[in-house]
Amino acid sequence: MPYVIEWEERGVYCKFSGRVTGAELIQCNKEIYGDHRFDGMRFQLFDMLSVTKLDVEVNDVRKVAACDTGAAFTNPNVKCALVTTDENAHVLSNLYQQGIEKSPWEGQSFHRISEAREWLSCRT
Secondary structure, three states: OOOOEEEOOEEEEEEEEEEEEEEHHHHHHHHHHHOOOHOOEEEEEEEEEEEEEOOOOOHHHHHHHHHHHOOOOOOOOOEEEOOOOOOHHHHHHHHHHOOOOOOEEEEEOOOOOHHHHHHOOOOO
């Protein structure tokens, strides 16, 4: 499995590594939604700094955004941060952010974990 989910006090930290597919990204999200801690979650931090190949398509990102928009009806108080140095991943993150625009969730991509954690700490 190319990811590990770690629950923190106010949210979830997901560490991805190696080759990551769109199906695996979607599965990770489903595991988060299905956890009893989801209702109190205030952030998602997706760390993709150790990803060597990102096999994620535009439709995969649209599915994640649609699922997150639906999940926002249950928990509207979530900020989503993606950390990566891959510019294609930043482009996909922008697509994700457009996909959740009509939901109360916020999304942002970063190059460093420290930047993401600082952003997440505001209003979480």
